[in-house]
Amino acid sequence: MTLLLSNEDAAEVLTMSNTLDALEELYRDLGTGSAVYRGRTDLFAPTVAEIGADIPAAHQFKTLDGAIPRLEVASIRVTSDVVAFPEVNGLRRRIKIPAATGKSYVGLVFLFSSATGELISIIQDGILQRFTVGAINAIGAKYLSRRDSSVVGLIGAGSQAGPQLAALKQVRPIRHVRVYSPTAGEADSFATKMSELLGIEVTVAESAEAAVTDVDIAVTATNSRVPFFPAAWLKPGMHLSCMQRDEPNSDCFKEADVVVFHTRMKEHEYVSTDFAETEKRFNFVMRDHPPRDLDWNDFPDLGELVAGKIKGRQNPQERTFFLNSTGVGAQFTALAHLIYNGSRKLGLGYEVPAEFFVESIQP
Template structure:
């Protein structure tokens, strides 16, 4: 089995690779060739402020023969600074994180690779937004309004550039130094006009596409400055009530498979949470993810499979405000992109090997 870190992933995987791999994985899921479960979280109180969260998402494809589970081990807190409330996380100590992807061969059962999930996470979320923008944004979309200046914001600029020729980005995040540093880095890397602005509203102004890419708990995409024809994605934070009311088309990339043995377990929610000590006071301090994301009753809901098969269109005219969201198919993502990394790393002799014998046993499980 290969152990593959983020540096290996960076050397063998590009954003266009990920966009193509995810779109094919979603086609497989729609056709019943692939299966996945929604993200499942186990949450336990630690003390008055922190909770521990073990999160998993898994899936596989009969077409490719790959199966993968992504696993996250996080200590979570929520922090209020001024008017901003954010979710902070770490493993062992602030600044370090534990997220792993185990890739297996369905044809033999063999564990093939163990990958860090950090770069895969940023790439796959950005690629989802790119797929949504490809079908939901206007063809002439050139200006991106960005809320957030961290790793997700970086991957989103790269992702949107795979489907639209971005010319300008207006970015806001609460810390001035962070947003200005981000703008300078992105100008140099991509050769486009990236401007740091000092209010969320200014990031929306003149934008053809607006992306929320923050760890904020509350609303980040604002309805009042949205202009007709805008496309929206929001992978961190939420749309405010006015923005929700303005959404004309809600594009959902997909839904997790329904268990054949327990159809009643089917859910459209992004993740399923199991809590220890559910009455513990600490849960009152954690608002992140309390409300499931739902389309407004006035929006036309379109599924990506219908768009891919030509049965529906996301955008029907230039004035519609469109919104795209993944749904709960995270489990369909990691086997597709981890397999790409594994195959290319194996071809190039990258990564570290763990002997297969360490992982197999002669006692029946």
């Protein structure tokens, strides 16, 4: 039987603690080469969704995959998104449009058995994605930030910001957070919610720079497609944790004493010719991330850090920097396996006969 699992089912199983444990084991596997994944693939095509004549938009079809022999599973994550790139406060941002039935989104993880090749589960990816991104950056902080780090500066108060803090609190003794968001009222509601949820003091900063002044860990959790975090804000002893690669200025990569990427493997992007014409009209390259003048091979990755192949922080004064450069397919394999096993034990989900997903004709 193939088990269909919703975000609600995933939320019954996942905790930030078991997510961190599962992913730290995964990155040890990746660091030793016993787990494998491919670079992300993005297809961009025009969309007929009504976004607005003056806003660039696209249909972005994205896949990531990975296999973990230790768990005897492999997976592929598929997202089918309608995306737009509006300008907000002078900065270009990427937003997903809820264009599917009932104003919803489309994202699924397909989990396969390495023993039989069968599809054993299909899992909605929303909760899984939030947990995994928060946990990945926290693992970076565990190996790179000072052990006594207790004050966090957070830029961004959207859906990904909460998991960033929840995961950090698992690996460091966080007691105070300052949060900034350019969206009116967003930081205030976030501070109220997270103070109660995490049992720590969360206050609102008046600017991005004020949020990260004199903090131990600076976290960026935004959808900006224009870099905004300069190396001048990265002070001795601080750890910078960026949720995506468009947030830090280029000087951060040169000025930080230790820089670690999530992965050195870049995504592969393919664009239809008619969509390319749309890009010319807007004079804007509508990729998930605009190109940057960086050689990713110059930097170590998280697997090497967790496996002990490279050193992390060496002294309290070092300025460290972890960049969640792009996704790793195996991260979804690890959490899909965790959700699948937990759901089986709890009797969650909806079973579909496996015969729907196998065939007698050899392809």
